[in-house]
Amino acid sequence: MRMDRPAMDDFLASVERKAFRMAGFATRSEDEALDIVQDAMIRLVKNYSTKPEAEWQALFFQILQNCIRDWARKKKVRDRWNGLKDLWRGTEGDEDPIQTLADPKGKHPGEQVALKNSATALDSAMKALPLRQQQAFLLRAWEEMSVAETAHAMKCSEGSVKTHYSRAVHTLRNVLEDHWP
Numbered sequence: 001m002r003m004d005r006p007a008m009d010d011f012l013a014s015v016e017r018k019a020f021r022m023a024g025f026a027t028r029s030e031d032e033a034l035d036i037v038q039d040a041m042i043r044l045v046k047n048y049s050t051k052p053e054a055e056w057q058a059l060f061f062q063i064l065q066n067c068i069r070d071w072a073r074k075k076k077v078r079d080r081w082n083g084l085k086d087l088w089r090g091t092e093g094d095e096d097p098i099q100t101l102a103d104p105k106g107k108h109p110g111e112q113v114a115l116k117n118s119a120t121a122l123d124s125a126m127k128a129l130p131l132r133q134q135q136a137f138l139l140r141a142w143e144e145m146s147v148a149e150t151a152h153a154m155k156c157s158e159g160s161v162k163t164h165y166s167r168a169v170h171t172l173r174n175v176l177e178d179h180w181p
Contacts, residue, residue: 008049011056012041019064022138025126026068027075036071040064061139061153072131118179125175129168132156136164137172 016037023033040063048059126134132154139150140161150165151158 036067040067058149065153121179125172133164133168136161137168140165
């Protein structure tokens with residue numbers, strides 16, 4: 001069976017932003033997240049492009065989860081070895097001034113500030129979640145994967161997925177209640 005290149009390109013384009021955000025939450029570094037997503041995409045194309053298209057999503061997110069876990073293990077070793085944990089987390093880059101300009105046809109500045117504050121709070125809350133809760137939440141809520149698909153991607157039981165997801169939802173509700181009543 002040959003790979004359908006346009007279909008694979010479309011699939012990768014459809015998951016790249018969400019995958020980047022997932023990896024970004026885990027790594028807290030855009031560069032590390034980009035490397036992880038690229039590695040996951042390469043592995044999917046290289047090893048599974050001949051699989052049926054219906055299987056690509058589950059396979060891709062399983063590969064992504066493996067890449068994130070591999071990165072976390074390597075980071076732990078690097079941090080122990082070098083004793084420089086903060087160095088490997090990366091830093092928030094300067095924002096592009098063009099991106100921060102107000103849109104004259106957009107929301108009122110007060111609404112924009114409230115929305116930005118809520119988004120910042122959500123980012124912080126997501127980053128504070130334990131990795132397994134974070135990934136279960138993202139796969140279930142963002143990717144709308146079933147419990148079984150999420151369990152397969154995370155290589156754990158369905159009960160574990162339900163527990164991680166439930167804990168993540170409860171934590172996010174408590175932390176973000178001031179932003180989203």
